[in-house]
Amino acid sequence: MTKTHQEFLTKFNDERKPLVVAMLNAISEECPTLTETIKWNAPTFCHNGKDRLTFMLHKIDRVGLILHTGAKPKEDKKAAPLYSDDSGLLVWNSNIRAAITFFELNDFLSKENLFKKAVKRWIEETKDL
Numbered sequence: 001m002t003k004t005h006q007e008f009l010t011k012f013n014d015e016r017k018p019l020v021v022a023m024l025n026a027i028s029e030e031c032p033t034l035t036e037t038i039k040w041n042a043p044t045f046c047h048n049g050k051d052r053l054t055f056m057l058h059k060i061d062r063v064g065l066i067l068h069t070g071a072k073p074k075e076d077k078k079a080a081p082l083y084s085d086d087s088g089l090l091v092w093n094s095n096i097r098a099a100i101t102f103f104e105l106n107d108f109l110s111k112e113n114l115f116k117k118a119v120k121r122w123i124e125e126t127k128d129l
Helices: 005-011 017-030 105-110 112-126
Strands: 035-039 042-047 050-056 063-067 091-094 097-102
Touching: 005 017, 005 035, 005 042, 017 042, 017 050, 017 063, 017 105, 017 112, 050 112, 063 112, 097 105, 097 112, 105 112
Parallel strands: none
Antiparallel strands: 035 042, 042 050, 050 063, 063 097, 091 097
16 A cells, blocks of 8 residues: 555656646645645645645546645535635635645646645644644
8 A cells, every 4th residue: 555655656657747746845845844645545745643735636637736624624615714815726615625726737837836835824724623
């Protein structure tokens, strides 16, 4: 069973691999204290043992990153989002779950700084959940 992002990447033979690698590296650079694992057949980052960021790779034309709060907090799809996103990258699925999606590496690279800020803010905003 694959447990690390590196092990996952050695088996991930997909044209989106450069985008996945760039996103993984950006997250690791911005939030070096996060731990990595594989959940739902995709790279996941945890903060203090709680899942916070999981890649979504089942749609072959894009790479998504789900920003979530793990299994315990209950979502409310009608409630206001946890905070106001100033990056412009988050698409809120509920009050405590959002997504960031990229279709190509160049788009990600042009928004990498915003991406890093969005990821870091998510970790800060969800640290007590």
